[in-house]
């Protein structure tokens with residue numbers, strides 16, 4: 001059976017980045033930029049006053065001069081600054097020709113319509129020269145970067161209204177099983193509530209994807225196929241339940257009838273051993289086990305990695321932290337355990353949040369990561385290093 005690393009490698013090998021699309025800059029935040037952005041002109045495009053003050057020539061030092069007028073941001077002064085003259089100027093305004101310095105208002109003494117300037121004025125002070133931030137044609141954003149709020153501002157400042165981006169994949173969730181009580185109804189004997197559907201939708205949202213379409217299919221080939229046929233245009237299909245070896249675990253055969261090609265079935269891991277992964281053309285299909293923790297882990301480790309690659313984002317990396325409690329490692333499968341990582345003095349500490357079984361998610365709610373327990377039959381001591389991966393998006397995963 002595949003190891004968790006081999007399974008992840010296969011998922012990533014099967015996954016391709018989505019073809020780029022044009023969006024308005026209002027919709028670009030969080031997406032991967034698919035083109036280089038070049039400055040459409042010099043920045044700043046004019047000699048810009050950087051302070052509120054007075055536009056003068058150097059000869060004004062120590063002089064008391066009449067104020068010829070005022071120029072605010074957005075307006076233009078038609079005329080030159082000449083010796084013996086000064087002009088009140090506000091931050092962001094273009095300096096008139098002949099301006100040699102902008103003296104901040106805090107450095108002058110003003111009496112009505114006259115102003116006394118300081119003894120020392122230096123050439124170019126508080127004036128941003130044309131193109132001092134960047135030159136026309138210079139690359140200001142590069143393809144492959146994730147579009148942060150600052151990048152959105154940069155696009156706007158260079159007059160870009162639409163950009164080429166890597167879109168996010170479209171994803172649909174199909175919960176399979178005949179045991180679910182209808183939404184909002186009390187449980188009949190033998191029934192449970194569908195928790196995987198809403199949980200997976202929330203996990204997709206953490207990756208920036210809404211998955212408004214939620215389907216349910218009972219354990220029948222026809223119902224599962226009918227659901228699959230409704231969503232054949234989606235980039236990613238998530239099914240939950242029905243991938244194990246039981247009589248009613250029909251997802252693998254339904255997927256074969258649907259025309260999907262199996263990539264793997266089963267990963268040597270706990271939780272989530274029966275994980276099923278298939279593809280049909282460019283479409284990726286994950287059969288996640290029905291047990292809620294297994295389902296959660298399957299999304300966390302494999303589906304999220306595929307979403308990131310499709311969206312052009314870098315893979316998340318595992319970190320290392322020191323165990324705060326002893327941890328028993330046993331069995332023939334690598335285990336992934338919900339835990340809570342906290343930072344202390346630049347190092348991570350790990351508190352295990354034990355789940356009693358793969359069906360148990362409510363204890364896991366205290367966790368913010370999964371710790372990987374290596375194979376082997378021994379007790380890991382407090383202070384020993386373990387690798388872990390953040391739930392959702394790592395805190396520094398911008399934007």
Ligand code: AMP
Pocket residue numbers: 175176177179192193194195196197240241242243244246249289290291292
């Ligand atoms: P299965 O993978 O279909 O064999 O289901 C394994 C276990 O998970 C069974 O106890 C199911 O009742 C439960 N289960 C399956 N699907 C869901 C779901 N959508 N929400 C909550 N529990 C589920």
Ligand code: MG
Pocket residue numbers: 176177178219241242248290
């Ligand atoms: Mg089932």
